[in-house]
Amino acid sequence: MEEIVKKRIKEVIKGDQNAYGEIVELYKDKVFQLCYRMLGNRHESEDIAQEAFIRAYVNINSFNINLKFSTWLYRIATNLCIDRIRKKKPDYYLDAEVSGTDGLTMYSQIAADTALPEEELQSLELQETIQKEISKLPEKYRTAIVLRYIEELSLNEISEILDLPLGTVKTRIHRGREALRQQLRYV
Amino acid sequence: MSCPAEIIEYMHEYLDEVISAENEKILREHLQTCKDCQTHFHELKKAIALVQSTSNIKAPPNLTANVMARLPKEKKKIGVQRWFRHHPLLTAASLFFVLMVGSLFSAWNDHQFSVSKQPNLKVENTTVIVPKGEVVKGDVVVKNGTLKIEGEIQGNVTVINGDKYLASAGHVTGEITEVNEIYEWLWFQIKKTGKDLINIFDEENDKI
Numbered sequence: 001m002e003e004i005v006k007k008r009i010k011e012v013i014k015g016d017q018n019a020y021g022e023i024v025e026l027y028k029d030k031v032f033q034l035c036y037r038m039l040g041n042r043h044e045s046e047d048i049a050q051e052a053f054i055r056a057y058v059n060i061n062s063f064n065i066n067l068k069f070s071t072w073l074y075r076i077a078t079n080l081c082i083d084r085i086r087k088k089k090p091d092y093y094l095d096a097e098v099s100g101t102d103g104l105t106m107y108s109q110i111a112a113d114t115a116l117p118e119e120e121l122q123s124l125e126l127q128e129t130i131q132k133e134i135s136k137l138p139e140k141y142r143t144a145i146v147l148r149y150i151e152e153l154s155l156n157e158i159s160e161i162l163d164l165p166l167g168t169v170k171t172r173i174h175r176g177r178e179a180l181r182q183q184l185r186y187v
Numbered sequence: 188m189s190c191p192a193e194i195i196e197y198m199h200e201y202l203d204e205v206i207s208a209e210n211e212k213i214l215r216e217h218l219q220t221c222k223d224c225q226t227h228f229h230e231l232k233k234a235i236a237l238v239q240s241t242s243n244i245k246a247p248p249n250l251t252a253n254v255m256a257r258l259p260k261e262k263k264k265i266g267v268q269r270w271f272r273h274h275p276l277l278t279a280a281s282l283f284f285v286l287m288v289g290s291l292f293s294a295w296n297d298h299q300f301s302v303s304k305q306p307n308l309k310v311e312n313t314t315v316i317v318p319k320g321e322v323v324k325g326d327v328v329v330k331n332g333t334l335k336i337e338g339e340i341q342g343n344v345t346v347i348n349g350d351k352y353l354a355s356a357g358h359v360t361g362e363i364t365e366v367n368e369i370y371e372w373l374w375f376q377i378k379k380t381g382k383d384l385i386n387i388f389d390e391e392n393d394k395i
Contacts, residue, residue, distance in 0.1 A: 016269055017258055024251045032246035043227070046247055053254045149238045155203060169192050174199045180234040187235060 005069050012060055024053050027070065030151060031077050037146040038081040040135040054079035074151065074160045080142055085139050105163055133183040141176035148173055190224055196229050202235070291373060301330040319356060326361065347372065
């Protein structure tokens with residue numbers, strides 16, 4: 001897989017846009033997932049995921065072909081997410097929580113067109129709960145936890161992506177884990 | 188809790204898969220005796236499992252298309268190069284066609300006077316004369332010149348890019364072909380190649 005990606009990137013560097021389409025196809029789910037777990041809403045995640053791919057394309061010449069492309073791409077995506085979290089604008093999204101309603105989102109204001117089966121509904125609720133707990137983590141722990149357990153990356157890779165020493169990454173993951181333990185113990 | 192502080196540290200080392208065998212042994216022994224730490228460890232693992240259980244989200248289907256639409260325009264040259272790369276057969280065919288046409292055209296543009304070599308053909312400048320009373324054996328080909336037939340030719344006559352005068356006394360046993368237009372000439376070349384090919388096969392067959 002790395003080999004195919006390298007070949008495609010060489011083509012992209014030569015200016016072939018179609019080759020980049022293949023790269024986007026390969027990584028779109030992972031990048032979107034990363035953004036979604038970091039930001040907690042689809043609309044913003046799609047926005048940031050697109051932005052990450054466009055930035056990677058525009059700056060492809062600064063990518064060192066001998067390194068892993070995914071690491072570089074995740075780094076761009078992670079930085080964009082962190083930026084977005086830091087200057088979160090008071091925008092209104094359907095899946096943003098409505099203030100003072102304790103967990104109700106704008107979706108609940110819209111009539112559902114199909115009734116979900118009980119089981120699916122439960123698993124969806126659980127997923128939402130977990131996502132909410134991830135979103136509660138401070139951004140630096142959240143980033144480390146998402147990269148470790150959603151993207152399933154090694155500690156070394158995370159340290160490369162975040163440009164932090166391995167020890168710092170470990171500490172952040174430990175604290176993130178402890179925080180999640182507290183939040184999820186009664187789920 | 189009266190547990191040693193490093194037990195929690197060992198738990199994380201275990202979860203990061205960097206724990207030493209020695210520390211792992213200490214951790215296991217402690218977990219067997221301490222209920223609180225067992226719960227703690229269990230809760231950590233549960234939190235991880237829950238977080239991992241959410242990792243199956245898919246990107247919106249139009250994400251790639253949206254990204255591609257927003258990329259800066261690529262250079263035209265690249266598009267052409269890619270087309271060539273993706274259609275090797277067509278590229279080869281068109282290259283062949285270009286070379287073919289080129290060579291045929293340059294052959295057509297060849298304005299040199301030439302004539303087939305028969306000893307009794309009389310040549311004056313660019314005019315070839317078959318003298319009265321003479322019999323020329325074999326096919327006669329005249330290129331960029333005039334052919335005057337006063338005698339007899341036992342064979343085919345081909346005049347390319349020129350004129351042919353057949354005197355009343357003149358006689359040709361075979362076919363007379365005049366080629367002046369480029370298309371005719373092309374057709375003539377193709378027919379000739381075809382005939383040559385058939386001749387080769389015939390000869391081969393004869394040998395067998």
